[in-house]
Amino acid sequence: EVQLLESGGGFLQPGGSLRLSCAASGFTFSTYAMNWVRQAPGKGLEWVSGISGSGDRIYYADSVRGRFTISRDDSKSTLYLQMNSLRAEDTAVYYCAKSSGSFFLYNWFDPWGQGTLVTVSS
């Protein structure tokens, strides 16, 4: 069974940094693209970032480009999201989601992790 388990969320002040992790199991992690999607309280889904299975293609939403960095450690089957210069508007539940294939594009998301809450407030 495919499992994705996010961790690293928390409460912090604007301008702070945080690193999220997503531990994967139940599939060959290195052969799938992975993604981060967030959901602000009471709001819809917003794709944040994605990385190809090979790690050579990385994409970001405009809202986080230059502040967030996605990476993966295939030896640990773990996806990361380094978040710097955090803002109040980054407050959200952050989900990791497995792509249906190795390429970042042309693949849907399934399954999703349980999410980890990031709260940015002064």
Add this chain to the structure above:
Amino acid sequence: DIQMTQSPSSLSASVGDRVTITCRASQGITNYLAWYQQKPGNIPKLLIYAASTLQSGVPSRFSGSGSGTDFTLTISSLQPEDVATYYCQKYNSAPLTFGGGTKVEI
């Protein structure tokens, strides 16, 4: 960037009703469209991919159609367990934009 517009943003229907949700892309995306269901307090779940392919295990009362810019998700006979917010998502080009969501109530 391609925008994804869902309508309606919410709807209320009765058990057994046929429900249709629309998703419109601002540019053509061929059939690179997925639908997700998010029940209250739960994580999103894949329902349909490639615009019309039902994910394994999803009840057959769900169906998807469309190509290019206009897509629909149909629930043929609404059930109490279908209360949820439904999202479309394009995945042919970055950013992989989601629609704003449609909240379905009974």
